[in-house]
Amino acid sequence: MAKLTLYTNHRCPWAHRAHIALAELGVPFDEVIIDLNRPRDPWYLADINPRGLVPSLKYVSDTGKEEIVTESAIVSQFLVDLYGDKTTLEPASNSETGAIARARINFFVDTYFSKVQGQIFKLGTAKTAADEAAVAEAYVAAVAKELEPLLAASTSKDAPFFGGSKTLTIAEVLTGSFILRVVHLSKEGVYPTSIATEAATKTPAFWAWAQAVAAHPSVNGIYDEAAILENTKTRLANQRSA
Ligand SMILES: N[C@@H](CCC(=O)N[C@@H](CS)C(=O)NCC(=O)O)C(=O)O
Known part of the structure; x- marks a missing residue:
């Protein structure tokens, strides 16, 4: 099964977008809280997000391929696209309306x-x-x-x-x-x-x-x-x- 890890901070309204999407989709995910009161750790900048921002999402597909998705609007849209059949958050683009x-x-x-x-x-x-x-x-x-x-x-x-x-x-x-x-x-x-x-x-x-x-x-x-x-x-x- 695909695996999701959200790098986040609950004080951040941008990261909060991803939490709303995940709550609506009801899919399981792991959470890593990033402390925004100190500089980002080198592993975060090197492996997750060179911009140092939250949110970032790690997605490991069913076949084990690992992808990182960043920017809150893109992360949210990615989640809706990934689980499009489970949600009414947005209609499919090829439906009638x-x-x-x-x-x-x-x-x-x-x-x-x-x-x-x-x-x-x-x-x-x-x-x-x-x-x-x-x-x-x-x-x-x-x-x-x-x-x-x-x-x-x-x-x-x-x-x-x-x-x-x-x-x-x-x-x-x-x-x-x-x-x-x-x-x-x-x-x-x-x-x-x-x-x-x-x-x-x-x-x-x-x-x-x-x-x-x-x-x-x-x-x-x-x-x-x-x-x-x-x-x-x-x-x-x-x-x-x-
Ligand atoms: N355009 C970004 C903005 C994200 C953003 O600004 N996140 C802030 C926290 S709210 C952050 O990570 N700041 C890094 C820092 O404070 O060092 C997005 O939509 O994801």
Whole structure:
């Protein structure tokens, strides 16, 4: 049987993508936690990932051939492709509506990262309450312009995931770890609380989708709320004082 080893760190939202995919697929895997607080060991750079990043995936096929796959989106897609027949995360590209459904999913994910998530990364340089409020406002404005129409057109209480799916899709595999942080950290005030209040009123379809994503066990399974809260507080404080 094929064997999977995930090199990961549970604090990393990129590595978290692979965990969501694996949880959904329900396939067994070994896990190697990489300590990101110290330089990578030479074996990791030499044998697993010369870029030194997590996640990386080692795949040993049924015939014993060993392959390394890196970059979180590529790792997630590889897992979905490998176990495509076990999952509804993404339709087959040659099914009747598969190709267009995959194009819509890809557009949504691309839009989240190219137009929306960048606002959150700006919190590291927001030094005053007014700066933070401006970031929150820009985040919700980007959601309203770019994502709300896509989600409002398809999602509902009974089918809360992308495209009106009752079950998680690869759109949530790729965005879920970031959405979970937005929902959790804005509730706790580590991200501006106005993200939550404004999003709930101005972008209700997005916020309902975000709640469904954050509550999904495949998304929040490895998420240690207390550790992420403390880690994010410290990281933002360090970035702001730099
Ligand atoms: N583009 C990469 C980004 C991965 C990434 O940035 N991982 C971070 C942790 S969240 C990392 O490994 N950083 C190395 C370090 O901190 O030394 C992906 O999507 O896999």
